[in-house]
Amino acid sequence: EDFTNYSDAVNYTITGIEPGAGITVTTEKAIEEYDNLAGWELEQGSTGAMVTELGKAIDNEDPIIVTGWNPHWKFAKFDNLKYLDDPKGIYGGExxxxxxxxxxxxxxxxxxxxxxxxxxxxxxxxxxxxxxxxxxxxxxxxxxxxxxxxxxxxxxxxxxxxxxxxxxxxxxxxxxxxxxxxxxxxxxxxxxxxxxxxxxxxxxxxxxxxxxxxxxxxxxxxxxxxxxxxxxxxxxxxxxxxxxxxxxxxKIGLVVPDYMDIDSIEDLKP
Ligand code: PBE
The missing domain is CATH 3.10.105.10 (Dipeptide-binding Protein; Domain 3)
Structure with missing residues (x-):
């Protein structure tokens, strides 16, 4: 089994939050702008559901990609989260x-x-x-x-x-x-x-x-x-x-647990 094929493992899905959030709009834009995200989907739901999914994945060391932001307590609760680099600057800086x-x-x-x-x-x-x-x-x-x-x-x-x-x-x-x-x-x-x-x-x-x-x-x-x-x-x-x-x-962006061996949004496979 190829554990580096995270895209397959997460079913080409980013775990998102509420449909009306700014980060939801921004992530739809990222999916359009990054060629390697062609065919990916943003699963929308709630912040609570996102945090629950994130916790479950971390318990099992499963891959997961979420829409994340600071300030938020998830970075304190899970001390192993990292932002993926965003070379196109879709999520901005500060x-x-x-x-x-x-x-x-x-x-x-x-x-x-x-x-x-x-x-x-x-x-x-x-x-x-x-x-x-x-x-x-x-x-x-x-x-x-x-x-x-x-x-x-x-x-x-x-x-x-x-x-x-x-x-x-x-x-x-x-x-x-x-x-x-x-x-x-x-x-x-x-x-x-x-x-x-x-x-x-x-x-x-x-x-x-x-x-x-x-x-x-x-x-x-x-x-x-x-x-x-x-x-x-x-x-x-x-x-x-x-x-x-x-x-x-x-800050806003795409966030993954640091046991995932990728650093950039561009590392996600189409
Ligand atoms: N957030 C938190 C909101 C603003 C505050 C980043 C989830 C958003 O609209 O995306």
């Missing part, structure tokens, strides 16, 4: 996560705008909430509240010059991944402490951008750029204001 707000927010809710504009944190901050939730079975909401309590210096920087308010509503629109659930819940908690009445609505990537562009939602901390959500961003960019990065050092 990704950042941005804050976008609806037009008019600055005039109508200046203190909310100021806080959102000042929010920015590090990969390690976001990961600590995700790990706490995944490893200790703590709800992201609770892990986020705990993080806010443990990080007064950061909270102080984000709230500098922000006045207390009395029940001003803020509608945060977010995507359903742990990374964005962490940022949304942290910012929501900090805003609540300043007197805002905050709701978080979790929707698809496309709906996130649409909601901010139409003014249905006030803000989102969820856009991954410049590659992951590029098509959504460009479709709606006339309708929102971009407040810049809230996190740098994110």
């Amino acid at each position: 990704e950042v996560i941005k804050t976008i707000v609806r037009k008019g927010l600055k005039q109508e809710k200046p203190n909310a705008y100021k806080l959102l504009d000042q929010f920015q944190w590090e990969v390690e901050d976001m990961e600590s909430i995700m790990y706490e939730s995944a490893e200790n079975d703590v709800a992201i909401e609770d892990a986020a509240i705990q993080w806010v309590q443990n990080n007064p210096d950061k909270v102080e920087a984000w709230t500098e010059g922000v006045e207390d308010v009395d029940g001003v509503t803020v509608e945060l629109v977010s995507t359903p991944w742990d990374s964005e659930r962490a940022s949304a819940n942290v910012v929501a908690e900090v805003m609540r402490q300043k007197g805002f009445d905050v709701t978080i609505t979790e929707v698809d990537v496309a709906v996130t951008f649409e909601a901010i562009a139409t003014g249905e939602g006030d803000a989102s901390l969820a856009p991954w750029m410049p590659i992951t959500h590029q098509s959504f961003y460009e479709a709606y960019e006339d309708g929102f204001e971009d407040l810049g990065e809230n996190l740098t050092g994110a």
